[in-house]
Amino acid sequence: MSYSVSFILQQLIRAISGSASRARNVYYKSLGVEINGYAWLQKIEIPRNFSDISLANGVALDTGVTLLCTGMHTGKKKIIIGENTYINRYTFIDASNEIRIGRNVGIGPRCYITDHDHGTAPGELVMAQPLVRDTTTICDSVWLGAHVIVLQGVTIGANTVVAAGSVVARDLPPDVVAEGRPARVVKKRR
Numbered sequence: 792m793s794y795s796v797s798f799i800l801q802q803l804i805r806a807i808s809g810s811a812s813r814a815r816n817v818y819y820k821s822l823g824v825e826i827n828g829y830a831w832l833q834k835i836e837i838p839r840n841f842s843d844i845s846l847a848n849g850v851a852l853d854t855g856v857t858l859l860c861t862g863m864h865t866g867k868k869k870i871i872i873g874e875n876t877y878i879n880r881y882t883f884i885d886a887s888n889e890i891r892i893g894r895n896v897g898i899g900p901r902c903y904i905t906d907h908d909h910g911t912a913p914g915e916l917v918m919a920q921p922l923v924r925d926t927t928t929i930c931d932s933v934w935l936g937a938h939v940i941v942l943q944g945v946t947i948g949a950n951t952v953v954a955a956g957s958v959v960a961r962d963l964p965p966d967v968v969a970e971g972r973p974a975r976v977v978k979k980r981r
């Protein structure tokens with residue numbers, strides 16, 4: 792049996808990519824990220840506060856995903872991602888309080904998920920005002936299309952689909968499709 796050069800090269804690239812992912816598991820664990828089992832990690836960015844992050848077994852973070860935890864270190868995890876959740880390229884998870892992402896969630900490319908706003912009281916610089924924080928929760932088996940924005944304090948119910956380009960500003964129930972800015976329920980999932 793003979794293999795083409797292209798097939799052999801693809802197998803080689805897969806092997807190198809797998810080794811790089813395993814090395815990143817060791818690297819991020821040593822810095823304090825909690826990884827329960829094995830996570831598939833491409834070239835991601837975790838700038839600081841490594842111990843504020845918890846990844847379950849089977850989490851997959853694609854190229855350019857950023858997990859940023861800011862603010863006081865409370866000893867509580869600020870980014871928690873459940874089993875077998877996949878986050879596509881260049882999505883930014885921006886936590887100051889707590890962002891919980893469930894199991895088997897699919898998050899499209901270039902999404903932005905946050906748990907805080909800057910204060911917007913008049914007569915004072917926005918950037919000088921204290922943050923307004925609340926827990927943001929994305930329940931099991933949700934799918935966010937590309938370029939979805941999820942704002943602070945929102946809960947997206949299990950199995951819900953959010954259409955590409957939507958802005959989730961209020962809670963969404965489980966088992967629906969939601970679209971738009973702000974995202975509104977357009978149909979039940981059958």
Ligand SMILES: CC(C)(COP(=O)(O)OP(=O)(O)OC[C@H]1O[C@@H](n2cnc3c(N)ncnc32)[C@H](O)[C@@H]1OP(=O)(O)O)[C@@H](O)C(=O)NCCC(=O)NCCS
Nearest residue numbers: 879898899900935936937952953954955956957968970971
């Ligand atoms: C949410 C989604 C799955 C719905 O698909 P669907 O059930 O087949 O829905 P339809 O295409 O029939 O669209 C239903 C209606 O919503 C509108 N619509 C579809 N996607 C929309 C969007 N992203 N924003 C606003 N409106 C949208 C359609 O124009 C249609 O409107 P109409 O009833 O007035 O004609 C799909 O629209 C989507 O956003 N997919 C995400 C793709 C993606 O980001 N992939 C990245 C890979 S992770």
